[in-house]
Amino acid sequence: MNEQQQEGQAGYRAWLAYHPRMDSAASKEESLRYAWIASDDRDDTVRAAITEIVEGIGTMYGAAPRISATATDAAGENGPRDSEPNAAYGAGPGILVGTFAANERLRDIFGVEVAELGREGFAIRAKDGVTAIGAHTPVGALYGAFHLLRLLATGIDESELEIVERPANKLRMINQWDNIDGSIERGYAGSSIFYKDDEIDFDPARIRDYARLLASTGINAIAINNVNAHRLESRFVTGDYLPRIAELAAIFRVYGIRLLLSINFAAPIEVGGLPTADPLDADVKRWWRERAADIYAAIPDFGGFLVKADSENRPGPFTYGRGHAEGANMLAEALEAHGGLVVWRCFVYNCKQDWRDRKTDRARAAYDHFLPLDGAFRDNVVLQIKNGPMDFQVREPVSPLLGAMERTNQVVEFQITQEYTGQQRHLCYLVPQWKTVLDFETRALGEASPVKRVVDGSVHGRALGGFAAVSNIGADTNWTGHPLAQSNLYGYGRLAWNPELSAEAIAEEWALQTFGSNRQVADAVVDMLMDSLDIYESYTAPLGVGWMVNPNHHYGPNVDGYEYDKWGTYHFADRDGVGVDRTVLSGTGYAGQYMGANAGTYESFAECPDELLLFFHHVPYGHRLKSGLTVIQHIYDTHFDGALRAAGLAERWASLEGLVPADDYDEALARFREQAEHAKEWRDRINTYFYRKSGVPDERGRTIY
């Protein structure tokens, strides 16, 4: 714990707040179950698990477990010490934590059924007064410790614990879009905690707390710099910056998190002094091999490279007449011997010109570029595919590339930072959106190929897969600006570990841990979170059409903001109708990229789901949706309704005054009020725009001006 977690720093502790239990009698009784904690492991990760448990239980119950002598060393110099060496270990109620290999007593308690845990799983069993957390690895034990604390904080009765968990996904990654000047691309919570003024500059205590937050949800990898790696960031792979990067890696390592770097494909030229970055050039290959060797000398468990190439003016293999596979494989070869990965982003499109091009459908780009390359990538390459074909809109169909490549490792990329979903000034709990993506049936193998089974590798039998997402944190005390936006970071990690968790269950876990066990607070917060995505969607761009935002910064309504621009983001609204014809029959053909019956569903004007209708079809304003409303009336109704519901969020939050910490309360209330005002602006701009275009009045006679 560092000094930032003081009074007046509400929000900093986030979901690791370990609020004191409100029922002090019950609390006292429960605390007796954890009189001591012990482990025979001696590594930093198990020490971290012990420290966390001592802190968590101590804060929640008012009495910290004594660290038994055998575990004293593990807790390190600063942990509380048992006054009676060995007295507690094994006698009376307590906690055992660690690896099976090091702890004979854990092997005794769990017996033989533990193989299924894998490298990162854990088992928890309460037996004979001892709560045992066992794993094959120290990080498994750490995950188990966080899990036990989560159960205690959310009020689960832990007397009959019998838990076996392992993560669904191998790769559970966070991408920081942080720049070395201290700014964060699409960051809405202050400046970077990693960089400042063109230097790597961080507070180790804050980085450790970030690692704790991430590890508590199960995150195991972090790319620490922006995928748009600019001139100075290009040099991260050279010697100058490596000592500081290694310090960061060492902090994350304790929490089971491997560090990756976003690289600049042109680095051999920009910082290597070579005349080319051609991936087939022998000098280029050698240069990258040397960089990999340097990095692994400093960071033995380095995770690998994250690459955005040949997209939005980033350099890449196309310059040299090479393809994505040749580019990725060259880097993969350099990392292979060290166990590193190449994570290659599929957000690939380029504007061929300075002016709009309505013939090319940008939605097609990822599929068109990558499908032909299936099987061409090395085993340590993973393609990182955005959840939708465009760019993190509030509503998009699922990317047709997910599941389409049978012989290629894939991770799905989400955006935790709310670039298009209110920039942490509007409440938008994104877990329901991600659940929709994960549960989407790709039909890759008939009827049992949802996205979550594609990216965990099981559909196509891939050894590697998982999740990536863009972080939403910054140097703001509460990490995420909007206090409730923490739920998105938390929820992402939890889903990456277990995509079967419901959005509501995650919301409830988060609320109870963050605000304590007051049910009134938790219920209100869960309701607000669960409503928020629908509210946001209702007052912004309708029916999946997207992009009605201000260019560049992407905050606030601008119906035609992207309509006359070069980015391939058009809604084609005219006086008769709106929407993009992406059918095979008469449109861009994008609908045909889907597998099996999905293609037909989207192709069909009648079958296409309402919420995606304008993404796939250009539709007259008078067309009746499945809801029975016309398109234009749907627009009016959802926008009037959405603005009212946004105002309701502010009221609901106001009802919690005095029940949540004052800092959090004030911070969030100001944002809810901004959201309510801003939702009215959204309502009026969208409604006026479509009223003026269509000339159709609101059936219910409300004022559109």
Added chain:
Amino acid sequence: MNEQQQEGQAGYRAWLAYHPRMDSAASKEESLRYAWIASDDRDDTVRAAITEIVEGIGTMYGAAPRISATATDAAGENGPRDSEPNAAYGAGPGILVGTFAANERLRDIFGVEVAELGREGFAIRAKDGVTAIGAHTPVGALYGAFHLLRLLATGIDESELEIVERPANKLRMINQWDNIDGSIERGYAGSSIFYKDDEIDFDPARIRDYARLLASTGINAIAINNVNAHRLESRFVTGDYLPRIAELAAIFRVYGIRLLLSINFAAPIEVGGLPTADPLDADVKRWWRERAADIYAAIPDFGGFLVKADSENRPGPFTYGRGHAEGANMLAEALEAHGGLVVWRCFVYNCKQDWRDRKTDRARAAYDHFLPLDGAFRDNVVLQIKNGPMDFQVREPVSPLLGAMERTNQVVEFQITQEYTGQQRHLCYLVPQWKTVLDFETRALGEASPVKRVVDGSVHGRALGGFAAVSNIGADTNWTGHPLAQSNLYGYGRLAWNPELSAEAIAEEWALQTFGSNRQVADAVVDMLMDSLDIYESYTAPLGVGWMVNPNHHYGPNVDGYEYDKWGTYHFADRDGVGVDRTVLSGTGYAGQYMGANAGTYESFAECPDELLLFFHHVPYGHRLKSGLTVIQHIYDTHFDGALRAAGLAERWASLEGLVPADDYDEALARFREQAEHAKEWRDRINTYFYRKSGVPDERGRTIY
């Protein structure tokens, strides 16, 4: 001359380039007419006139006049000296320059008819081989010197000169919107030449050259800081900055230019430590009187204060329940004893809310605020009224306030800097626009009350009046970014001196002085300048509706950019029509602010001039203009045509390669090419927008997409 006027610094000398005459035989002969120059005046201003003539004639003819002994002192240490004292004076052809009071021979030459010249006028007469420039004041003599040089540079035969000139307007002012951080609000030619890094920081040689340029056109006042005076600029009126401001004033003084300061109405609070800025508060009055005394102690001919109050969130008397007259008069009282003016801007409107308000017509604001105050202002207050009711759009009607106040001093405000007219990346010669304004018949007194006669004071017998305009210069070597944008600064000064000059005559003067006497160049440049306003108007917002620009920076097309914003700048386009109903009968009533028959002309759908139709009326797309075209076809035709004509400008300029200095050529060519591309973008955005709204295809079948 300073060292910036070297090779490779083309553009710096602007219209004072004094190109060598191309016909060397004629040149030689003419130069004989100016063998010497003499004056009995001894002040800095006449010295400057002599220096200018020596430099100008020397450069143009290859032989500088000898400064006669009697004038040697006047030319100062650095002027060329006559080798034979007194030998030249009065013998053979030469130039006499100075005041009648100091020069007996001037009195002899001109006789008695010189009273009409006033304080700033001059007379030129060539008689008996002597070219005489006489005036009542040194600055009159300076204006005469510049005029003679203009005649020589433009090739006027000066053997029979008989010229009497006096300025039409008393106040001929430039407003610098320069900020002390070195930035310039709406500046498109580099940073400030006055400020840098929160300090007053200038190169005296450059300021002197700016003063020369201004004085050569007749400018006699300059407000040196942004009308939006911020915290540091508020302190210009206190002691700290005055020594440096006095240095600037001293440079301008030599060239007959009085210095003014833009003030912050809240300065008594912000820098004076008073609890209020209430104009009726005794302490506030005293504070301003003290400031005025301080300033005049440092700058005896200080011009006065320029004030933007109670507009766009600037502080003003409204805060204290006072009106504009009370605010202005309080400042005027403080300045009165010293001979200073208060120039009070009428660009007054405020957004009452954060969101749009379609009921209030911002166009009405200046008239509604100020008309009731007629007669309430002190004699040393001048109202500065923007040429149109909105904000320097390419086409607006003339402000109805101009001429409406009989007992109030008025100056018309133009914008030389091209905020809404292409930002010195597009060519837009604004003199024709200003001429339209100046020639507009206000009907204040029946049929002989054009704006130019209102602002020169003659219509209502006001002692004070004139022109103000926002400068377009910055630290770019060529002053204005686009080399041809210099013509706007030149033209503004010339019009302020003499509003009867034609736009074409001014263009020709400017071209010949700037690029030399090559007729091919001058003819091409004049043609381009004269076409440019119409070209710019044709591809931007149609028929006077304005505001189809990107918010904030105001560059480039954004048809709905201001349509849903709070600034009162709406075009009301819907599927049926476009334009703002400002009639009395059914609209905002703005048309009724005009005097006499003008009100009826604008009120009438049939009589309203085409070019202002959408400013005054909401019109169906199918309405036939007086041109015979429908509104929608007019939009299509002008936009297709405008883009073609913009491309033609680039071609015409390209034909001058080798005939204009290479730096100018390259600089302008790059801008013409940008303009041509950008005009296509304008064309496509506007046409597509209206095509989608109206559904009416182009009669001529051109592609609108």
